[in-house]
Amino acid sequence: NIEVNVAPRPPVLCPGCPHRATYYAVKQVAPKDTIYPTDIGCYTLGLLPPYETADFLLCMGSSIGTGCGFSYATKQKVISFIGDSTFYHAGLPALINAVHHNHDFVVVILDNSTTAMTGHQPHPGTELDGMGNEALPIDMEKVVRGIGVKHVEVIDPRNLKEAKEAIKRALEHDGLSVVISKAPCILLERKLKKERKLYQVNQEKCKKCKICITKFACPAFYMDENEVKINPALCTGCGVCPQVCPFDAIGVVE
Ligand code: SF4
Ligand code: SF4
Known part of the structure; x- marks a missing residue:
């Protein structure tokens, strides 16, 4: 038996992670009883305090489908979170369903331009394919608008004022809204940028x-x-x- 006094270190989003800014902005404007279905990625760490933005997670790609259900079955606001990679992989069919059935909730796509959690693999929104060859990036905003979502906004969550206003507008919109919260994974940005402010x-x-x-x-x-x-x-x-x-x-x- 070893008795060591170790400080508790719960898993956290990295310093400078843009998801933290998105969650902070959402929590500033969303009603207290908002339901937050979430998905699989670094952003699942929103589960922990102080953000607590992950109430329900069934499987990969489930946040939008379960968001449809929660918004239909309750009178509470629903904000579903999904990452960019997961969105292309398994979120699109559920978003099509949400448009087709005229659901009324908010989808926030946390677009950090990579598949961050598993080591920065490319996805259909990036300019490289899985083998490192140049590839045609699929424009997320055009896809979302193209399937019929009427209320779509693209924000940089690192501008908190802009982020809060956009999320408020999305919550007030009568019908389905999509907010694409777009800022690169900080680890990726640090690889590319030598200079940083402290x-x-x-x-x-x-x-x-x-x-x-x-x-x-x-x-x-x-x-x-x-x-x-x-x-x-x-x-x-x-x-x-x-x-x-x-x-x-x-x-x-x-
Ligand atoms: S500027 Fe530095 S201390 Fe401030 S939030 Fe970003 S990483 Fe954290
Ligand atoms: S840095 Fe600002 S937010 Fe942090 S404890 Fe001091 S006054 Fe409060």
Whole structure:
């Protein structure tokens, strides 16, 4: 028997992951009793606090089909999450069904331009095929509009204001809405970009409300004694946390 005191480390979305921004924006505007069917990918980690955006997962591609059911059987708002790769693989038939049967709920496609969870494999929306050859990327927005979805918006979730407004409009729309939340997987972006900005907390401005930790939960934040700080080894420079801080206490390291 070994007795070791190990700090609990639940699995988390990476620092700078655009899914965190999408979930944060959704939770800011969606009613408390919204039902969140989800799907298989990194974004399933939305299951955990503080986001709690994964109420139901049956199998790959199920989030839209089960969203149809929940929206039909309840009076609650429904937001189904599905990744880009899963959408092309198994989400499309259910979306066609949702259009055909005039369902009323929101689908958020978390488009990070790759199959991130299993190691950045290409998918039909990317410019490479599985063998690394050039391939025709299938335009997701055109596909969604082409099958008859009337309310479609493409957003960059790293702009929180834009993201919140788009999700609010989608929730208010009478009928099926699709929000394509498009921003590259941060690991992919870091491979391609050598330069990155680093962010830090201005201790004079910080009021220690801890919204950046408890509500936004980027793992680059930590408490050092009584101060909120950002670990420069973890910060990817996504630039979302300054939009979360109500006291303008987060800025770029000059
Ligand atoms: S959200 Fe801003 S003010 Fe609040 S603890 Fe974080 S850095 Fe400090
Ligand atoms: S900029 Fe802020 S949210 Fe983005 S990785 Fe750095 S600490 Fe996290």
